[in-house]
Amino acid sequence: MTGLLIHNARVLTMDDTNPTAPAVAVREGRVRLVGGVEAARAAAGPGAVEVDAGGRTVLPGFIDPHNHLLSTAESLAAVDARYPRVGSAADLVAAIAAEAERTPAGQWIRAFSMDDAKYPGGRPTRRHLDEATTEHPVIVYHVSGHQAVVNSAALAWSGIGEDVPDPAGGSFVRDEGGRLTGMVTDAAMELLLPLAVDIGCHGPNFHTALPTEHLLGWLSDAAGPYLSAGVTTVCDPQVSARELRVYRAARAAGTLPLRTFGMPLSHQLDSLTHAGLASPFGDDWLRLTGMKFYSDGTLLGGTAKFSVPYGEHGQFPGSLYHHPDQLVDLVTRAAKEGWQVAIHTQGDAAMEHTLDAIASAARVSGPDPRPRIEHCGYPTVEQAKRFTDHGVIPVNQPNFLHDSGGDFLRRLGDRAHRLQPMREEIDLGLRPVLSSDSFVSSLRPMDTVANAVCRTTREGADIGREQGVTLHEALRAHTLDAAHALGVEDRLGALRPGYLADLVVLDADVESLPQDRLREVNAWLTVLDGEVVHQAG
Numbered sequence: 374m375t376g377l378l379i380h381n382a383r384v385l386t387m388d389d390t391n392p393t394a395p396a397v398a399v400r401e402g403r404v405r406l407v408g409g410v411e412a413a414r415a416a417a418g419p420g421a422v423e424v425d426a427g428g429r430t431v432l433p434g435f436i437d438p439h440n441h442l443l444s445t446a447e448s449l450a451a452v453d454a455r456y457p458r459v460g461s462a463a464d465l466v467a468a469i470a471a472e473a474e475r476t477p478a479g480q481w482i483r484a485f486s487m488d489d490a491k492y493p494g495g496r497p498t499r500r501h502l503d504e505a506t507t508e509h510p511v512i513v514y515h516v517s518g519h520q521a522v523v524n525s526a527a528l529a530w531s532g533i534g535e536d537v538p539d540p541a542g543g544s545f546v547r548d549e550g551g552r553l554t555g556m557v558t559d560a561a562m563e564l565l566l567p568l569a570v571d572i573g574c575h576g577p578n579f580h581t582a583l584p585t586e587h588l589l590g591w592l593s594d595a596a597g598p599y600l601s602a603g604v605t606t607v608c609d610p611q612v613s614a615r616e617l618r619v620y621r622a623a624r625a626a627g628t629l630p631l632r633t634f635g636m637p638l639s640h641q642l643d644s645l646t647h648a649g650l651a652s653p654f655g656d657d658w659l660r661l662t663g664m665k666f667y668s669d670g671t672l673l674g675g676t677a678k679f680s681v682p683y684g685e686h687g688q689f690p691g692s693l694y695h696h697p698d699q700l701v702d703l704v705t706r707a708a709k710e711g712w713q714v715a716i717h718t719q720g721d722a723a724m725e726h727t728l729d730a731i732a733s734a735a736r737v738s739g740p741d742p743r744p745r746i747e748h749c750g751y752p753t754v755e756q757a758k759r760f761t762d763h764g765v766i767p768v769n770q771p772n773f774l775h776d777s778g779g780d781f782l783r784r785l786g787d788r789a790h791r792l793q794p795m796r797e798e799i800d801l802g803l804r805p806v807l808s809s810d811s812f813v814s815s816l817r818p819m820d821t822v823a824n825a826v827c828r829t830t831r832e833g834a835d836i837g838r839e840q841g842v843t844l845h846e847a848l849r850a851h852t853l854d855a856a857h858a859l860g861v862e863d864r865l866g867a868l869r870p871g872y873l874a875d876l877v878v879l880d881a882d883v884e885s886l887p888q889d890r891l892r893e894v895n896a897w898l899t900v901l902d903g904e905v906v907h908q909a910g
């Protein structure tokens with residue numbers, strides 16, 4: 374392997390002993406030197422490739438500790454129904470009709486991330502989708518992942534008639550005349566497209582049964598979007614047999630696009646315990662780093678559990694996945710086996726149960742358990758202070774403050790300004806991290822960084838500006854502190870000699886950009902394991 378020298382750069386190393394430098398040298402998959410250009414040239418070795426960065430910012434490769442890699446790959450291969458790209462039922466019909474022209478008749482068409490609460494003419498129905506195609510079964514997933522709308526061909530394909538009963542935990546929405554509208558919720562979605570795994574009531578099931586060769590192809594195709602955004606490591610926060618089989622096959626075939634860590638969902642605790650398996654397990658390409666649990670539901674789905682119900686009319690009481698005692702038992706058993714625990718938690722009522730579980734787990738886990746709280750929507754001031762007792766890692770996703778902040782302000786009122794209180798968490802001495810929750814939101818780290826700094830909604834309203842962080846804090850939370858959350862901060866997340874050579878040259882000097890332009894920034898050059906894997910055209 375020839376060496377690589379990047380010079381004339383503004384290297385932000387995340388190494389407090391050597392925070393900035395003009396050059397970095399890489400050889401044989403490792404960072405060799407971060408410092409002046411002549412020393413770096415010598416360290417890169419004879420014949421090294423030299424890159425003049427033209428004053429651009431160089432960072433450790435972005436680490437996204439909560440990114441549903443396989444589901445993102447699936448959604449990249451499907452119709453992108455995100456707002457504002459699709460902003461009305463008519464837009465949706467046009468997008469599906471265009472896809473139908475490219476798709477053989479009879480094959481499923483799937484679309485992701487519909488946000489129809491923002492559509493001016495109301496919700497789309499099967500009749501709209503029937504205008505797009507009657508030759509293909511169509512399913513359009515809502516941005517929450519808890520609802521979908523299907524066309525008549527999809528109902529027919531699945532053998533669902535007007536007399537279908539609602540399954541437990543789901544419904545087929547009907548119009549005033551009692552006819553199916555095509556809108557389906559939760560468990561009813563499973564009657565349309567079969568699922569690959571049974572996860573009980575441990576979380577939402579989006580593990581759709583699809584041919585492995587399709588999933589492998591889509592995963593390989595996802596390399597471009599990830600690497601051109603500068604992401605070099607992800608952690609898939611909800612791994613089942615479906616995901617791990619595909620990741621293992623991709624690893625064996627040499628098509629895994631980036632370092633892939635994962636957290637098995639909690640329904641697998643007993644079987645993994647029987648196998649003697651706990652985290653960490655694997656290597657620096659494919660690794661299990663923790664176990665994922667669900668405390669409550671989602672903010673957008675109306676199922677987050679707050680002490681005071683939310684919604685414009687207080688109509689959302691929220692719901693829990695486990696009885697509080699069961700959550701404590703489950704999390705404690707996992708911690709005892711050695712698992713790092715990661716608990717999806719949004720509302721303050723659910724946060725109380727999550728903190729009880731973390732306190733119980735702390736009594737049986739090792740000296741540095743690093744419990745994670747995923748999304749970590751609304752910790753009260755008191756609860757945030759309790760995070761410091763156990764070194765809780767809040768896993769923030771400020772893209773939601775931007776994408777759905779208007780809905781949060783309407784549904785939560787003043788409470789919306791305290792969502793993801795990252796400023797406060799840092800000031801308490803915690804090490805919160807940034808992540809995307811892709812496929813639900815943009816996988817681009819600079820979108821996430823911009824939203825953590827700016828805290829404005831898509832419509833331009835402030836949402837807890839006082840909880841905004843500095844650019845440097847945001848970059849650190851998406852690199853070194855993200856590596857800390859994954860237990861690999863001794864070799865990833867910083868640019869220092871001996872570290873794995875994952876780095877990104879951004880296409881700007883981000884320190885000199887105004888805040889409102891941060892989200893335009895992409896990767897100019899991405900290096901993964903010492904190899905250039907993306908170079909802007």
Ligand SMILES: [Zn+2]
Pocket residue numbers: 439441610810
């Ligand atoms: Zn997620």
